Amino acid sequence: MGLIKGNFSFMQFAVEGRLPQAFNTFIHNRIKGNAFREAQNAAEEKRMGWVSLTDILDADFENANYALGDYLIFSMRIDRKLVSPKLMKIRLMEEQKRFLAEHKQTRIGKAMNEGIKEKVKLALMAKNDPVPSFYDVLWAVGQNKVYFSSLSDKVADDFVDLFKKTFSLGLKRLLPQEHPLALANKTDVNAASDDLAFIGREFLTWLWFKSEERNGAIALSKTEEVELHLLKRIALEAGEGEYSQGVVCSGLHAELKEGKEAIRQGKKVKEAVIKL
Structure with a gap:
């Protein structure tokens, strides 16, 4: 409308x-x-x-x-x-057939065929209303x-x-994404993403602590618990952006002493392989 x-x-x-x-x-x-x-x-x-x-x-x-x-x-x-493509196809075939019969040929060259096609198209357009x-x-x-x-x-x-x-x-x-309001919202979304990343690192770090506290057993309620282990690979990081510093620890069922030392230095768990 x-x-x-x-x-x-x-x-x-x-x-x-x-x-x-x-x-x-x-x-x-x-x-x-x-x-x-x-x-x-x-x-x-x-x-x-x-x-x-x-x-x-x-x-x-x-x-x-x-x-x-x-x-x-x-x-x-x-x-x-x-111009209807189907009508164009029919009229083109008719014109090609007429051309071959008139010139007693069995095939039409590429350049000639393009000329015939253009002629048919112009003839059809001349008959049609815009x-x-x-x-x-x-x-x-x-x-x-x-x-x-x-x-x-x-x-x-x-x-x-x-x-x-x-x-x-x-x-x-x-473009809609270039509108000032969209750019402002994008900034808010980026800020929210940073907050979520911070919360995620804090949670993974807490999860590692709880898994070590009782040899992998974490209580969900007074009567329920789950067994959880962090293994194979743990990535830790401190700081943001270009000022961030990280360390990666790996090893199957290893004590991951390097990772624990990184925790003492203030780094938080960014990525981890978790086994339930």
Whole structure:
């Protein structure tokens, strides 16, 4: 759905470049100069241009009905001629058969076949009416941002090209994860991850202590207990990031004296192989 009715699904762009001083006159001339016009060539595959948001048949913008305060609103119309792949296959086979019979040949060269294929495609497109599509545009001039009502990368590429051709301004797509709120949340998530890592190291260190306390037996309640051993490999670490220091101890059923010494020095268990 678009700007006027229903939900508005959109891509967001930042406008790159300096706006001209006589902005209103510039916009009026440029948007009319690149308004949608019907194709003159019946075999033209794609054609696009600007039309009024409130009246898709109005491509003249006589009353500057794209201006709404600090915002510019209009639509991009794209007409495409679509050819059914199955119909294309049938017509191509028919044309190839006719060509072989006419020239008394048994095969068609690659270059000639490409020419026949293009001829068939143009003939089919000339018979078809174009299929129009409309995409709404909201240009928040004061914010230097543009909102475009499509999530298709292919359509967005057409929009960026037409926008640059019309206004001599570039567009940079703004991804959701680059939004300031998303970046702030990402920082919060990273902080939460650091907290979880700290808790995890503390828990593993406590678990090793409890497993050594009663030869692997850890009480779950007054009547239940579980037997747990840390073996083969234990990684310990102290500090964060580039300032972290670690040690790895390994050995089947070994006393892991080096690891216990690391515990005394303040290191915590980061990774361990646990046997229940």
